[in-house]
Amino acid sequence: MIELYLSLPIWVQASLKGLIAIGLIIPIAGACSLAERKISAWIQGRPGPNRARAWGLGYIPILGPILQRLGVFHLMADGAKFVFKEDVVPGHVNKFYYYLAPLVALVPSLCTIVVVPFGAYFDAATETLKPLILADVDVGILAVFAIGSLSVYSLILAGWASNSKYPFLGGVRASAQLISYELSMTLSVIPVFLWVNAPGPEATLSLFAVVESQSQPGFWGGMWFVFLMPLCAFVFLVSLFAETNRQPFDMPESEADLVGGFHTEYGEFKWSIFFVAEYAHMTIGSGVFVLLFLGGWNPLPWVPLEPLIAGLPVWLGGLIGASVFLGKTFFFIFLFMWVRWTLPRFRYDQVMKLGWQKLLPIAIANVIFYALAIALIERA
Amino acid sequence: MADILFHLFAFLTIGSSVAVVYNHNAVNSALAFLVGLIGVSGLFVLLDSFLLAVLMVLVYAGAVVALFLFIIMLLDMQGGERKPFSKATAVAALIGAALLTVCTMTLIRKFGGLETAEMGSILPVGANLKHYADLLFTTYLLPVQVVGFLLLIAMLGVIVLSKKFAGLEDVK
Numbered sequence: 001m002i003e004l005y006l007s008l009p010i011w012v013q014a015s016l017k018g019l020i021a022i023g024l025i026i027p028i029a030g031a032c033s034l035a036e037r038k039i040s041a042w043i044q045g046r047p048g049p050n051r052a053r054a055w056g057l058g059y060i061p062i063l064g065p066i067l068q069r070l071g072v073f074h075l076m077a078d079g080a081k082f083v084f085k086e087d088v089v090p091g092h093v094n095k096f097y098y099y100l101a102p103l104v105a106l107v108p109s110l111c112t113i114v115v116v117p118f119g120a121y122f123d124a125a126t127e128t129l130k131p132l133i134l135a136d137v138d139v140g141i142l143a144v145f146a147i148g149s150l151s152v153y154s155l156i157l158a159g160w161a162s163n164s165k166y167p168f169l170g171g172v173r174a175s176a177q178l179i180s181y182e183l184s185m186t187l188s189v190i191p192v193f194l195w196v197n198a199p200g201p202e203a204t205l206s207l208f209a210v211v212e213s214q215s216q217p218g219f220w221g222g223m224w225f226v227f228l229m230p231l232c233a234f235v236f237l238v239s240l241f242a243e244t245n246r247q248p249f250d251m252p253e254s255e256a257d258l259v260g261g262f263h264t265e266y267g268e269f270k271w272s273i274f275f276v277a278e279y280a281h282m283t284i285g286s287g288v289f290v291l292l293f294l295g296g297w298n299p300l301p302w303v304p305l306e307p308l309i310a311g312l313p314v315w316l317g318g319l320i321g322a323s324v325f326l327g328k329t330f331f332f333i334f335l336f337m338w339v340r341w342t343l344p345r346f347r348y349d350q351v352m353k354l355g356w357q358k359l360l361p362i363a364i365a366n367v368i369f370y371a372l373a374i375a376l377i378e379r380a
Numbered sequence: 381m382a383d384i385l386f387h388l389f390a391f392l393t394i395g396s397s398v399a400v401v402y403n404h405n406a407v408n409s410a411l412a413f414l415v416g417l418i419g420v421s422g423l424f425v426l427l428d429s430f431l432l433a434v435l436m437v438l439v440y441a442g443a444v445v446a447l448f449l450f451i452i453m454l455l456d457m458q459g460g461e462r463k464p465f466s467k468a469t470a471v472a473a474l475i476g477a478a479l480l481t482v483c484t485m486t487l488i489r490k491f492g493g494l495e496t497a498e499m500g501s502i503l504p505v506g507a508n509l510k511h512y513a514d515l516l517f518t519t520y521l522l523p524v525q526v527v528g529f530l531l532l533i534a535m536l537g538v539i540v541l542s543k544k545f546a547g548l549e550d551v552k
Binding site for chain 1: 414437443447453509
């Protein structure tokens with residue numbers, strides 16, 4: 001099996017790996033939509049989706065009712081509905097951009113997986129930890145930000161191409177909001193990389209190096225960056241909420257005042273692509289947060305993964321690393337939903353004020369403080 | 381492979397630049413500009429300047445064009461009603477073409493074709509983050525500061541020119 005895989009041309013190997021990663025992220029995004037409904041129901045004290053029952057599967061003695069109560073069949077029914085619904089295109093839209101917008105939403109969020117490591121395995125030959133990653137590039141986090149920042153065009157295009165008032169307002173709001181918060185987000189990770197890169201000839205922005213520097217021995221070495229730089233983590237998290245358009249920052253969508261915002265004119269499968277893209281974006285954003293501030297695949301602070309899996313077979317060690325990482329990521333997806341169903345939304349002027357007058361000065365002060373502190377520590 | 385990719389990205393860049401100029405719809409122009417920027421960043425990748433490629437996408441494609449679109453949508457600009465060719469355009473095109481011909485002729489006369497440097501002899505400044513940062517803070521410190529200052533002045537100029545200071549009270 002492994003020999004066959006290694007004998008394939010390199011581009012086939014790469015495509016296979018990419019397809020597997022996409023095949024993993026899309027079901028996660030689907031499961032997120034179910035989790036969102038179940039968690040909202042739990043928070044609001046109601047049972048949530050529990051009626052749909054698949055013909056055949058639902059009648060299995062014990063498993064069937066459990067699946068039904070979990071609402072799993074609702075997910076399938078939703079998926080089937082989106083595929084088979086009539087594809088209505090309003091007459092007043094700009095057709096080319098109208099069709100392009102959902103694609104532009106999905107492609108960047110799936111592309112970012114390429115540079116995000118989602119686990120690690122112990123390589124017995126070199127006795128080091130290797131990342132489970134599609135392409136370990138040196139520019140790591142910058143590539144994530146660069147590709148991620150392209151997803152704003154889907155909202156702008158959808159809003160503009162729909163050629164009606166509410167989507168248009170949603171698109172305008174999206175462009176302003178996403179640019180504003182991108183600044184604070186980029187500034188908030190600078191202290192992390194200042195800490196990771198010791199003075200020397202080589203420097204890296206790779207996310208694997210960030211996790212490695214959180215798995216060193218000793219009190220300072222094993223500390224997760226969320227304890228070392230709580231303010232950075234906070235600013236990053238708030239910006240992440242704004243960048244993924246989640247409540248309380250759902251200005252482009254704002255169901256209360258803009259009907260559906262940028263996707264008001266969208267229906268059936270095209271709408272569901274926006275939805276999947278939002279959840280994929282959220283999953284990858286949470287993953288990056290876990291890598292930067294929560295020690296990636298290290299199970300606990302001061303407990304690195306490497307000695308735990310050193311003796312195990314490669315596949316088991318890799319599975320444990322990936323599970324720890326995914327477990328933390330899922331907690332953050334839960335946090336996204338928790339916040340959505342707990343906090344009230346901001347008004348648009350509040351979003352702008354928070355971004356430019358609060359978050360950005362905090363992020364800049366933070367960078368200056370950590371730059372000075374790290375310079376002093378290194379001099380001592 | 382690299383040759384094919386170079387031609388692909390080069391045509392993408394030139395084609396979309398032409399589209400930026402010739403489109404009547406401002407949104408189409410902005411998006412063609414976006415495609416052109418991605419073509420340029422592809423060219424940077426082919427030159428092993430991964431850092432510059434990523435910065436190109438992050439700063440220009442990710443933020444600047446989004447701002448352009450924001451302004452276009454905010455002002456709700458319609459396609460201009462201007463004539464495609466006025467007298468001034470014809471004269472400018474003539475002068476431009478003449479200059480281009482003269483420059484190309486001079487280059488060909490002097491060097492017998494364009495010089496091509498060996499790939500290995502070019503320093504991959506944009507590839508390594510630390511190298512790039514080091515150059516920014518040592519060799520190119522003054523140019524970077526000067527350019528930054530010029531941009532600041534330009535920004536102040538735009539604010540002064542576009543803001544109507546008289547009658548601000550009624551707006552409030």
